Amino acid sequence: MTPTGAARPATGSVTVRALTLLEAFTREQPNLTLSEISRRTGLPLTTVHRLAGDLTEWGALERDSSGRFSIGLRLWQVAALAPRGTLLRELALPVMEDLSQITQENVQLGVREGTEVVFVERLRGQRAVKTLTRVGSPFPIHASGLGLVLLAFAPRSVQEEVLARPLERFTERTLTSPAELRRVLAEVRRSEIAVSDRQVTMEAVSVAAPIFERPGVAIAALSIVAAADTAQVTALSQLVRAAARAIGRSLRPGGLTSSDG
Amino acid sequence: MTPTGAARPATGSVTVRALTLLEAFTREQPNLTLSEISRRTGLPLTTVHRLAGDLTEWGALERDSSGRFSIGLRLWQVAALAPRGTLLRELALPVMEDLSQITQENVQLGVREGTEVVFVERLRGQRAVKTLTRVGSPFPIHASGLGLVLLAFAPRSVQEEVLARPLERFTERTLTSPAELRRVLAEVRRSEIAVSDRQVTMEAVSVAAPIFERPGVAIAALSIVAAADTAQVTALSQLVRAAARAIGRSLRPGGLTSSDG
Incomplete structure (x- = not known):
């Protein structure tokens, strides 16, 4: 789950x-x-009142002159050390910039958090098609190219959790049948490419590839989003695959989450 | 203070x-x-052990397969809502990109945290001079153009704290005399421009301007860093001032930390 501002029962330790x-x-x-x-x-x-005081004391929250609170700069500084956030973004950014300049399309980087896709970076291409994503925000995992890659390489339990839920329909082409989605995921694992053809909006195709930290272990996924009517899917697949491999190489040796780090 | 990994006595509430x-x-x-x-x-x-368990339960930390902990993606997502971090960066980025393309120099955005400068974004220009900064990392406030702007518009108590400390020398041109620094800060307040001419490295000049949230209230500063031997300081001053004003306008109405937000 990601922060949505929705009330939920607060349980657990003081820290939580x-x-x-x-x-x-x-x-x-x-x-x-x-x-x-x-x-x-x-x-x-x-x-x-008490907990906000504690959070403000450390710098996780800040208080402005009108008495309102906001997320503090100190938390932002610490959070910049999240291996799957800023560190991944910094390694991937030069490759993403190349890809964006070559294709002039949107280029997206995402990771999986539970059963959701979290976008870590998005570069807007010169001739960019409209996309619905925003950095740091979640997105359903069964519809986008990024999501299909992340789901295909997720643990079996995560796949089953997604397959057991209703699969939301975004367009007439969204995969909403568990059996069909299962077949597509197997194909993505084999080909190491996912193509979401008008499955999120009728205007966009996305082509995505896994970023492997180690063989078979996808820490993230990279995608190109292009206009459905002009996209050259084969060419985009080759480009995104090469770029994802380049980012994967820059993660090694050690890897972002490895014990040798 | 920013996280440095240094041990310090742990006091205060459980949360802290x-x-x-x-x-x-x-x-x-x-x-x-x-x-x-x-x-x-x-x-x-x-x-x-106990506190790491709590932090991991919420997602502030993550544990990898080898048992090592790292900053969690969930904390990164929440921290993306820091008004002085990601939100400021997103508003400023289009203007910074223009400035970087026009000047082909490094363009930097920073805010003040206590007596330190925190860099929020840096774009590397095509003919970029080497700089020492890194996004999210601190930098002494008395030496760089950004720092001089942020210090000039800081509360008097912050200025006095900096002036009372030894002023570290980076080059032969670094200001290390409190009286001289005081004069320069007054001039920065008047002109709304700071020029750090080879005060951080002998290769670089930085020209910085305040980003005003409200008249007189500088929430951040913007700088261009150029090679000392070729920099056109007057032209850069005009460009950085115009860009800082454009970002300031985009903060209003409301402002990032305002109560109308």
Whole structure:
């Protein structure tokens, strides 16, 4: 689950409860009063007051002159060390920039968090087709090229969890049959390429490849999103595969999550 | 203070102590064992074990197959909502890209955290001079163009704190006299431009301007860094001032930290 600002029962340790406060903040509402945080987290105002004080003391929250809280710069600095966030982005960015200049299309980098795709970076191409994604935001895993790659290389339990749920339909071409999705995932594992042809919007095709940290272990996926009516899928597949391999090589030796790191 | 991995006495609430664990992680060492976290934070191993469990439960930390911990993707997602981090970066980026293409020089965006400069974004220009900065990392406030702007518009107490400390010398041109620095800061407030001429390295000049959220309230600073032997300081000053104003306009109405947000 990702922060959505939705209230949910706050349980667990003091630390987990304090971190729950952070979930109240959203892109639409990055500055909140204590009452707003209380309403969004379902925690009593007195608890929110105390925990917000602790979070502010360390710098996870900041308070402005009007008394509203927001996510603090110190948390942002620490979070920049997330191997699957900023570090991955920095390694991938030069390759993504090349790919974007060559194709003039949107180029996207994503990782899997549970059963969701999280976009780590997106470069807008010169002749970019409209996409629905935003850096840091989640996206259903069964529809996009990135998602299909990440799902194909996810643990079996994650695949089964996705296949057991209703598969939301975005267009007439979205895969909504578990049996069909299962076949496509097997094919993605074999070919190491996923093509989402008008499965998210009727305007866009995305072509995605896994970024392997070690053989068979995909830490992330890279995609090119192009206009459905003009996309050269074969050429884009070759380009995205080469770029994903280049990023994979830059992860090694050691890898972002390896014990030799 | 920013996370440096240095041990410091852990005090305060459970929440603050848990967050202290996050300070153990560095760019050089983004994957740590519990013993390493214990050593770096000065907290007992049993405490680290319990708090790391809580942080992992929420997603502030992640554990890899070898048992090492790293900063979690969920924290990275939440931290992307820091108004002075990612949100500022997204508003500033289009203007910074224009500036980088026009000048072909390095373009930097920074904010002040206590008495330090934190770089929020840096674009490398085509004919870029070497710089020492890295996104998310701190930098002394009295030497760079960005730092001089941020210090000039900081509260008086922050200025006095910096002026009372030894001012580190980076080159023969670094300002190390408090009286001289005080004069320069007054001039930066008047002109709304800071020029750091070979004060960080003998190769580079930086020209910086404040980004005003409201009149007189500088939330950030923007700089161009150019080669000292060829830099056209007057032209760069005009460009950086215009760009900083454009970013400032995009912050309003409301502003990143305003109560109307």
